[in-house]
């Protein structure tokens with residue numbers, strides 16, 4: 001009897017390891033990433049409202065980036081998700097297509113999402129600013145101030161349980177702090193919506209930073225942050 005249980009356990013572990021290393025999608029364990037209460041009419045509403053914001057962003061000329069962009073990048077993903085990822089702003093690849101995180105950083109972000117046992121299509125991905133700054137310069141304060149309300153509304157509509165910010169600008173902007181990312185990451189903070197709802201926020205390194213500093217230590221730090229996120233969502237940690 002005891003033997004039988006052990007065999008089951010070993011087989012399960014083996015399957016999980018194989019899926020992890022093959023970059024595959026893990027069998028979902030405890031809780032699902034899509035909110036169960038949203039598989040109804042309100043889900044359609046959220047999708048419609050998000051599409052309205054996306055259209056406003058595509059028309060927006062509130063700052064000078066609006067005249068410099070090829071495509072605005074409003075954000076993309078599942079509106080019923082429990083996790084939202086927020087980056088800084090579009091790069092060249094994103095500007096060319098109007099889709100967030102599809103260049104080198106995006107490929108690494110997708111790897112991280114898969115290592116978490118999730119698919120890109122199961123989360124929502126956005127940015128602090130929606131249009132690409134020329135030569136990828138840092139966004140200016142007035143650009144962030146003009147653009148931030150779009151993201152704030154998107155977050156309020158999606159109402160995720162957790163926001164993961166990628167890199168210093170996203171963390172500093174949403175937490176309204178000047179603390180360095182090395183100090184902010186590794187623990188949960190709180191983001192407050194305009195209606196006063198607190199949403200847990202985990203800052204981690206930007207994939208572009210990780211690509212430039214691809215050490216075991218940095219990769220472990222990001223993975224530790226993501227493990228905390230999965231634990232908070234009561235999801236299996238691969």
Ligand code: SF4
Pocket residue numbers: 057060061062063064065066067072129130131143146147
């Ligand atoms: Fe509008 Fe934001 Fe684009 Fe500026 S960056 S034009 S505020 S959408």
Ligand code: URA
Pocket residue numbers: 087088089090091094099100101102103105106127
């Ligand atoms: N870097 C970001 O911060 N956002 C993107 O969408 C792509 C790269």
